[in-house]
Amino acid sequence: MKWSMMKRLLPLVMVIAVVGVGLTLLATGRTPSPTAGPATLGDIAVACDEAAKATGVGTVLIENDLEIVGEDVVLSTPCVVHLVKEAHLSFRKTRLRSAQLVITDSNRDVPPDGSSTPSSPDATAYTPSGAPRLRIEDSTLTAEAGGLLFVRFLRPGGSIVVRRSTLDYPLGINLLTSDTNASAANDVVFSDSTLRSVGPDTEGILVSAAGFAEFTSDRFETTAEDGYALLVADRCQQHQVSGAIGSSCFPGPGG
Helix, strand or coil: CCHHHHHHHHHHHHHHHHHCHHHHHHHHCCCCCCCCCCCCHHHHHHHHHHHHHHHCCEEEEECCCEEEECCEEEECCCEEEEECCCCEEEEECCEEEECCEEEEEECCCCCCCCCCCCCCHHHHCCCCCCCCEEEEECCEEEECCCCEEEEEECCCCCEEEEECCEEECCCEEEEEECCCCCCCCCCEEEECCEEEECCCCCCCEEEEEEEEEEEECCEEEECCCCCCEEEEEEEEEEECCECEEECCEEECCCC
């Protein structure tokens, strides 16, 4: 990525560092592992609100696949949603209004007892596995002024799929898969969706895949310095996409 592009994203990284307090709490074991993971988006909001009373940042562990369908929820506090082991998170026909929202697998997992060091034979044998997956379909995720969306997957095979949805975060949108797996068909797939980051403080939109990315009939809107979203991937196709530039993208068939 060109330095001018990286420079534009640095302030957003600084904001995300504040939200990253949640990841530190997870790593040090100061956030207890829930006895039963969240079953709804409403559960996530309640858990984040409770955790934020003590730390200022909510943290939630998702240890099993969670499909959120048909919910309309406000998440009023900064929140880190941490996908543990092979957990996948999906939104369908859902509306979420949030503040700063981070979804990540980080570069390690918390042992099952929530501690930073193994405390039982089972915990000793625990190792990270699986690939994180985020799927957003027929949904709207938005924020008020100062809200941002940051998704970062470090494990090989991590993927982000957005179809027929709107993501609208005034401070910025970063969607990143930073490793790849040759057996994974796609790292990032977008279709018929709108990503918007408009406002005086926006740091723009970045979608980055370590492997393959595909964009079809998508619209990107931002008032960042150059007025374009950045699409970066090792291999990338885009067809009928507006408002974005791609340092490694090329038109797909018929594009």
